[in-house]
Amino acid sequence: MLDLSDYPIAENWFTITKVDDSTDMLLEPNVHILEQANMFFVRGSERDMIIDTGMGIVPIAPYVDPLSAKPHSEIICVSTHTHIDHIGGVHEFDIRLVHPIEADEMASPSIMNTIVRDEIDPALLDLFASSGYPPLDELLITALPHEGYDPRSYVLKGAPATGLLEEGDTVELGDRKYTVLHVPGHSPGSIALFEEKTGVLFAGDAIYDGPLIYDGPGMRVEDYIVTMKKLQALDVSIVHGGHDPSFDKKRLDEIVEKYFRIWDV
Template identity: 55%
Template sequence: MSLPVAERWFETKRLDATTTLLLEPHVHILEQANMFLIEGRDRDVILDSGMGVAPLRPVLDALRADPAKPLAHVASHAHIDHIGGVHEFGERLIHPAEADDMAEPKGIRSLRSADFAPETRQMFLDAGYPPLWELLIDAVPWEGYDPDAYLLQGAPATGLLEEGDAVDLGDRVFEVLHLPGHSPGGIGLWEAETGVLFSGDAIYDGPLIPVEPAVYARTLRRLRDLPVSIVHGGHDPSFGRDRLRAIVDACLPKLEAAPG
C-alpha cells in the first residue's frame, strides 16, 4: 500500500499559556490520542505520547519556553496510542498496575489492523467507531517510511504514580486520581485550585470503551461529582462540567446493565 507523505506529522494547538495539545491527524480516529504538554515553573510534563510513528521529543522541545527544563512523561495508561513515544524520555511515570505493560507492551504493537482480534474489532464497532483501515495511518511521516517496520517500543517506569500522589511543576500541583475501568491503571491529573482535569481515557467526548463495566461505573460516578471547570480527555475535544455530567448520565445506565 502506497501512502502519501504528510506535510507534518503532529498537529499542535495552544490551549492556554502553559498547555499545548498535540495530535497525530493521520492516525485512525480510534487510536488518535490527545497528548498534552503542560509547562511549569520548575519542570514540564507531557501527558501521553501518541503512537510513536514519528519522534515526539524534538517537537516538544521546539514548543517549550525552556527546552533545558526537566521534562517528565506521564502515561495515563499503557495502551498503544498513549505510550508510543515513552522511550524518548528519561523520566517515565505510570500507575503500578500498568508499569509492566509499559516496560514490555503486550497486545497490539503494529500498525496492521489485522492484528486486532475479531472480538476487539467488534467491540470498537459496537462502541460507535468507524471500521478500522488496513493500516492505522493514512500517510507516512517521511519518504521511505516503512509502516511494517513499526513496532511499539515500551520503556520501564522510572517512578510510579498512585491515588493521591502529586505531580508538582513548581507553580502548579496536580493530584493523581486512579480512574480504572477502561484500563486497570488509568489515571487522571486533577488541579483542584483551577478545576482542570486531565482525564486520560477515563472520560472523553466520544465513544467510551468500558473494559470492566462495574469498575468503570464507579469511576464515572466519582468524576461526575468533581467540580471541574474543564476536562481535557484522552481523545476528542475538551469540555466543561455540564458536558461531563451529560456524558456520565448517558453512559451509566449501559454500564449498570452490562453483565459482570
C-alpha cells in the first residue's frame, strides 16, 4: 500500500537557475534523478523559446511566463524528444515543435505514462538499472506538489505538434538563431539545437554528463555512434544536456570516447 503521509509537500515544484543573460534553466528537484530533466528558457529579441517541459506533474507555464522579457511574448516550445521527462508540459504552449518521427508519440505518449514504480514496465526498470541509475523507490517523486495529490492519478498528456523540426531547420528568436540537428540513438527523433555564433549546444538526451540510456525502445547504438561523431565535429563552447550539469568540448570528447569504448567503436 502506498503511504503518502511520509512524503513532504514541495514549496516550489520547479527551481529556476540563471545560465547566462538570456538563458534560465528549470529543474524538478523532487523528481527521481533518472527523470529529472533540464529545461531551458531562452529569451530572444522577438520571441522566446522553452526547450523541454518536464514531467507534467505541475503546470510549468506559470513558472515560464514571468521569465519572458516582454509580457505575452510568443513562446516557442521545442521538445528535444518525447520521453516522459521532456514533454510533460508541452500541452500548455501554443507553438509546439518536434521532429516528425516523434510527432505521434508527442500527441499520444505510449512508452511510459506513470510515476508509480510498480506500474512501470519491468523491462524499462531493468534498462534504467543496467544504465547505471540508482534503484527507484515506490514513486518517481520524493515530495508531493500539494496536499492531497495522488500520484496514481498522474497522466502524461502530450499534445499534437503545431510544426515540425528536421535536420538543418532553424529556430529564430530574433537576435538568436539555432540550427536543428537530428541526433538519433537515444530516441529516433531526438534533436539538438546549435547556435553557431556562440557555440552553445542544447543537446537533449543525445549527450549529457551522466549515464546515457541507449538500449531501450526506439534506441539504436548504430545511430548513436553517428550522432556522437556529428556532435564531436561541432565547434561547441558549452553543451547544455537534457540532464546533469553543462560541460565543455573537452568533456564532450571524454564522454564520447567513454561510450565508444563501451560500444567497441
